[in-house]
Amino acid sequence: MNKDSGVAQAVPPAGLTSNRVWLLVALVLIMLNLRPAISAVSALLGAIRSDLGLSGAAVSVLTALPTVGLAVFAFLGPRLTGRWGEERLIAGSGFLLLAGNLLRMVPAAAALFGGTALIGSAIGLVTGAIPGLVKRAFPDKFAALMALYTITLTIGASVASGFATPLAHGLDSAWTLPLAVLTVPIGVLACLCWTPALTRSGRSRTNTPIPPGMWRDRVAWQVTIFFSCTGFIYYFVFSWLPTVCHDRGMDATASGFVLSVVALVQVVGSLGVPAVIARTRDQRGLSVVVAVVNIVGLVGVTVGPVPWGVWVSAVVLGLSLGGAFGLAMTLIGLRAQDAVTATGLSGMTQGIGYAVSAAGPLFTGLLHSATGGWLAPLGLVVLVCLGQLTSGLEAGRTRTVLADVPQ
Template structure:
């Protein structure tokens, strides 16, 4: 690797790490502050639930913009632009009125959605032979950023003497730091412009849909945990404080889980065994939490879920890069998989809540989760094969040598 390429690769890695640390806090910080937000603004529980669901919908809707944007201005400029959008959204949410809170959430969701899609293309372009490892670094930073924000946002509000406005506004600070440092990445950005792409063929490719459904279902199960784990734990006798801690621990453990992906990928010829094993572990974690002895079963199930879901998220992002022959196809497949995938994911927490209300217990939602895990297992068998989708630049189906 030449000095120029080495410098560009280092700049890309710095950009990936900084952006990843800034992407999750705007989402994870809302839940701990939601009660105070509802009290101060007089919002209903339904409206509060909308605030937690809206970002997921934005991740799906705005993800489809990313491939065209990167084609117009290049990868690095798209990501830096997302930081500017994210900074604006965080400040808008902290302004106070309901319209600013909702509008800022949409703006934040748009910036995160486009960055989510663009970053796998950057990784594939500058680290084509190290996709699992660099993706693992990216997912660890995502997870840690979200876990830290969820843990400090309430104490920060108490220290600042503000119920929720200043803590939400403080989330703009790491974004601002990332934006300033990202100037280094722009100076060393690749001079190559992305190829003109025609990603329509991906929507007719079975392998692309298999990757997309795998992405969507593992995200769905993750958002079920984010939305309902504390409630399930409380229904089994755990205190609200411990139930909240349980979710924070689960999120932190995901970082360790995501780091197992590159190790496993190096040892195995393809990713089928990894994907199927993770589907089984996720199902096991849910079963132990709902049916195992309390409280020991809840803690054990939470650890299993944290490790498995962290690895599953890392694997889903890794598959986007491994199933693509070039960075342009990676960006297009990333847009399809994350756009459609997050729209699929948004239905999970709602369906679990409806089933619980109808059945009056957690057995019916557990049945739905196990069905989703079974489909995830099947998608893992298909998406984990050592194949690549048709290139959006040159139309061909290739097998990885």
């Protein structure tokens, strides 16, 4: 019985073998490349829109496109994992991600949208496979590695959002070269590290990794709703926060660094998740805290005093987003009894979750275009925070999916 979750776990592999060390390094490299392709575009959105002459609706579609790909391919991920195995699926997705980043070096709208679609697809496959792989390879360290996962994502997002605009000025390139510098080198390293996995035989399964009974399971749906609300909030922030700050009178560089602060502070919030889980009977209290603090941070960056109120609120928002996203990912493993169940729950949770997340930047962007301000989008996101709170009270209970539902 796992002390952290109250859930029976597989017996962990003995010791830190060379294979586990390689896998951990490879995971960190691919994780580092999952957010720069999204957060750098957010920081450069004004330059991209001006250079390509994109309409407000086109910009909203561009910001939503990665999460649409995440949703579609998170659903497909479990079936492909059953055919190829997690390692080969992640390896192939790394090359797909690199191809999308390279395509966006072409200064044309078609290349930008096409490359973004490839990137969203690749990230969806990777994020869907990671919980099952970690549950199988590191069952004794699941909560800690999910925290590492969240921290690595935030570091990648923070570096990209903070340095995108300065790179654009230094390279005298509106957006293509900054995107390439921030995504291609780490993408090449990740592909080199994962290449050996392509030559290995996949683990063939005859069963569908998302069991039919999971769609009728209340616990699975509560975890899915919590993840969906968290993703909606997360992608609203990472798509529109620099624009919100710029509209409130901050310059482009400062606006990008506000998002960078949010991303960096997420590390602290993510680190707190395993520590809290280890010292509490369940995760209900933590889910309430992150939802309430999310509301405080969102209200502050949107209507608080400029600039000091925005900077303080960015720190608050970073803490809550880091804790919320780390908790959302960790709940997938805590509510699953084994790696196969974790893969299926991951596919359901992230497939639906990222579909809902895509509505974050899209609907809030359309609301902003319709009203000319950010109060209406803020109201929508606060409602989603309340949904995050209520679903977290159920998802945080110490139970497992498929405990009472025939598979």
